[in-house]
Structure formats: structure tokens, C-alpha cells
Amino acid sequence: MRCSSLLLAAALILPGCTVVDPSAPVPGPSNPRAGDTTRPGREETPRVQPPTADSTAGVREPAGRATRNTAWKTSAGAVSSYRALPLPAVVRALWVVRTTLTHPDSIRVMVERAADSGFNTLVVQVRGRGDAYYESRWEPKPATVLDVSATFDPLAVVIDEAHQRGIGVHAWVNGHLVGGMGGLPTDPTHLIRARPDLLAVPRTLARDLYDLDPWAPRYAETILRYSQQNTDRIEGLYSAPSHPEVKEHLYSVWMDLVESYELDGLHFDYIRYPNGDFDYSREALDRFREWVTPRISPARRASLDRAIRTDPLAYADSLAGAWGEFRRSQITGLVERIYHGVKKRRPDLTVSAAVIPNAEDAYLHRFQDWRDWLASGILDAVAPMAYTADNDIYEGQIGDAIEAAGRDRVWAGVGIYQNTYRGSVDKIRIANSLGTRGVILFSYDWAVSEGERQGARTFLQRIAEDAFRRR
Numbered sequence: 001m002r003c004s005s006l007l008l009a010a011a012l013i014l015p016g017c018t019v020v021d022p023s024a025p026v027p028g029p030s031n032p033r034a035g036d037t038t039r040p041g042r043e044e045t046p047r048v049q050p051p052t053a054d055s056t057a058g059v060r061e062p063a064g065r066a067t068r069n070t071a072w073k074t075s076a077g078a079v080s081s082y083r084a085l086p087l088p089a090v091v092r093a094l095w096v097v098r099t100t101l102t103h104p105d106s107i108r109v110m111v112e113r114a115a116d117s118g119f120n121t122l123v124v125q126v127r128g129r130g131d132a133y134y135e136s137r138w139e140p141k142p143a144t145v146l147d148v149s150a151t152f153d154p155l156a157v158v159i160d161e162a163h164q165r166g167i168g169v170h171a172w173v174n175g176h177l178v179g180g181m182g183g184l185p186t187d188p189t190h191l192i193r194a195r196p197d198l199l200a201v202p203r204t205l206a207r208d209l210y211d212l213d214p215w216a217p218r219y220a221e222t223i224l225r226y227s228q229q230n231t232d233r234i235e236g237l238y239s240a241p242s243h244p245e246v247k248e249h250l251y252s253v254w255m256d257l258v259e260s261y262e263l264d265g266l267h268f269d270y271i272r273y274p275n276g277d278f279d280y281s282r283e284a285l286d287r288f289r290e291w292v293t294p295r296i297s298p299a300r301r302a303s304l305d306r307a308i309r310t311d312p313l314a315y316a317d318s319l320a321g322a323w324g325e326f327r328r329s330q331i332t333g334l335v336e337r338i339y340h341g342v343k344k345r346r347p348d349l350t351v352s353a354a355v356i357p358n359a360e361d362a363y364l365h366r367f368q369d370w371r372d373w374l375a376s377g378i379l380d381a382v383a384p385m386a387y388t389a390d391n392d393i394y395e396g397q398i399g400d401a402i403e404a405a406g407r408d409r410v411w412a413g414v415g416i417y418q419n420t421y422r423g424s425v426d427k428i429r430i431a432n433s434l435g436t437r438g439v440i441l442f443s444y445d446w447a448v449s450e451g452e453r454q455g456a457r458t459f460l461q462r463i464a465e466d467a468f469r470r471r
Helices: 076-081 098-102 104-116 154-164 203-209 217-229 244-260 282-295 298-307 314-318 320-345 359-365 370-375 391-405 421-434 444-449 459-466
Strands: 091-096 121-127 168-174 177-179 265-269 350-355 381-384 411-415 438-442
Touching (some): 091 444, 098 104, 098 444, 104 121, 104 444, 168 244, 168 350, 203 217, 282 314, 282 320, 320 370, 359 370, 359 391, 391 421, 421 459, 444 459
Parallel strands (some): 091 438, 121 168, 265 350, 350 381, 381 411, 411 438
């Protein structure tokens, strides 16, 4: 994540929900500068500058950027000496969507409510869709934050308020989902505007868009229209996981957070493909051809080279198994690089991920091999997004995660927005009976806006008393 010319901004998202249909989409944890945007000729495509050598000294500061505001956060030196709060023996976490991070007052109320209700971990959405709810080197703040103050730093306020109460703060970073359904962003520095060539393309559009200049207005508009017409399969516009500049940019986003804030952990979301129909962008197809060529016989290569003259999908369609392996390797490779980058700088930080609870669906259709990430030691914990009202399905999905990860590395995701209050309490008790490390509820924002009250008791207070036994 170290692309010096990628700057972005955004819209809204939910943590992902459990789906029985493997081809259906998972919503947010995983279920929202002036310049010339004219596209030069293909050979003149503006490129992200190559990264400087990775070092513990820090990510290179982009040229021309003003010095960061530090009114609400420590200096880089202080961050390097900060020791993360120990991960609780029993994690009681809340996913906090970025809509709560748009004013200091709403942040303070959120932290106070979480503390009063017995939660000990906040997973706060600091990157929604290519935006930054913090002081970022690489991405712009959304208008909802800038409207408060140019120096307002939501993440710093969360950390200050939470640490005073002994609550851990984990930065929730949405990965490849970069645009919503409402329309294309107007900010010329947003990825979709500044670098449309970095967008993922569905197979349905692949042949049509293969030779189209990505800077032509029709390019991004066509992908948006496809997304709007397929809301049952995709949550919005995605970046292309195999593109080196996308990987560099995401890496830089993570290292920026690690080096700049007194965090206790970081949290992957949307670190996957939307579904098996992606990514058929020209760059991805060409890279797959380069990747697979040494792995096939000369005769097969010659045959496919003839076919590709008239069909750009010839390699991907003829080598389905290798095509899936290639896409899976793009996600796993980035997770591995980010994990080691985090641990090199801050070995005390917890690196977790919101994952599709059905591991086979995740592996085959989203190219998210989270079981391998755990087995390979490149992830500390998973939060299976077991968002269902059915207790049996929930127990089975959390049980499967425990089998793959071990009890100590599973935070059971509870989709309270899909449950009654009683159903939510049941899910927490099931997770406890299975021996998970704890639970994480999606989401704080739903709990305080739509969660069932009982007299003067709010949804979170009831959870504290009935599920956490905090009286």
C-alpha cells in the first residue's frame, strides 16, 4: 500500500453478512483536489511512483504535502514506543461504521456507551471506500469530516477517548471496495476518477472494455451501471487486486496507520474479490497470461496465443483452475506482505480480518483463503461474519471457524441487524459455549439507531446485563 499518487474519497458500507448462496454478495465488515482529469494516451498513462525501500524508519512522505496535524495524536516517535493494550482474554468488540466518526461529540458518546456496556474493543471504520477518517498521507478526508474542521482527526479522538477507559482501538480498513452505488465520485483525486484503469471489471463487460481507454467517461460509468443492476451480487465498485499499484497503495495505507497512531490492532475487510465474475480487466488478463505461460506446455501456449488474437478471455476461460489460483494468490500475497509490514514495525499489534464464514465459498468464489492465512501465520484472528438469524447455521459456521483457526483466534461475528434482541443474545451465548476468544457485533451504529430498547434500557445496556452479566 505505497502508491504516492493515489488519493481517494468515499460513501457508506456495512460489515458483510452470511449468505447461504455462495454466489451472493456479502455486505460491509464486508455487507459510503482540483486537477485535470483528462486521460492522456495509453503510453502516457500517469503512473504511481515506485515505492522506496521498505524500512522501519517509515513510509516516505509524499512531495508537496503539508506537515500533518498532530493536535489529536502522538508523533511518529511516540507511536513507536507505544505498547498496544493486551488483547482481552474475552474480546467484547463492536464494529463502528464511519458515520459515527463524523463529529467529535458522536465519537465521545460512542466510546462512553461502549464502556458503560462492557465492551473492551472498538473496531472503527477508518477507510470506507477509498477515503480517510484520519490524517492520511495517501487519501483525502470525506466532506463529512472536513465540514467539521480541516484539522478534525476522527481516529485520534477515538483513541484518546477509548484509551482513557482502557478500551482497545483497532483500525478497520476496507480493502478493494472503493465506490458505492449512488454515482461516481466528484473528487478528481478519488481512485475512480484519478485512476479508472485500476478498477476491477466483471466478465460480462470484459470484451467490451478490453480495448476501451479507461479514461473515457463510458468506462467507469459502464462498471457503475453494471453494479447498480447487480446489487444482489456486488456491493459497489472494486479495485483490481492483481494490479501492482493497487497493492502498493493499500500497503502504504496500512503502514501509514501503523506508524502514525497508537493503535492496538488493525482489521482487514473486503480483502477479497467480490465474486468469481471478477477481475477481467485488461491488466488482470494480461498479467495472468504472463503468470501462467511458464506453467503450461509450449503446444498449449501456442494454441492459446492463436485464440487470444480474437478473444482476450481465451487464457482465463481455458485455464479455469489456474485462473482461480492466480486470483487467490493476489489476495494472499497482499495479506502476507501487510502482516509482515505491520509486525516489523509494531509486533504487539493484533492483525485480524472480517471473513466470509463459509470457508469453501470464500476460497472458491471470493479467492479469500483465510484458512491458509491462519495456518501460515499471517493473520492473528478471524471474525467470521456469521450474520444469520438461524442459531443452527450460526453455530455451524462458528464451529467450522474454530476447527480451522482454534478457539483463541476466533471472534464470532454477530449480525445484530439481522436478529431480534433475543436472537442476538442467543448468538453471544452460543459463541461463549463454543469457547471462542469473544464476539464482535455488527454494528454499534445499528444498535443505537434501531436496536430494541426496553424501557430506559438501550440495546447495548441490555446486552451488557443479559449477555455480559454486567450489572
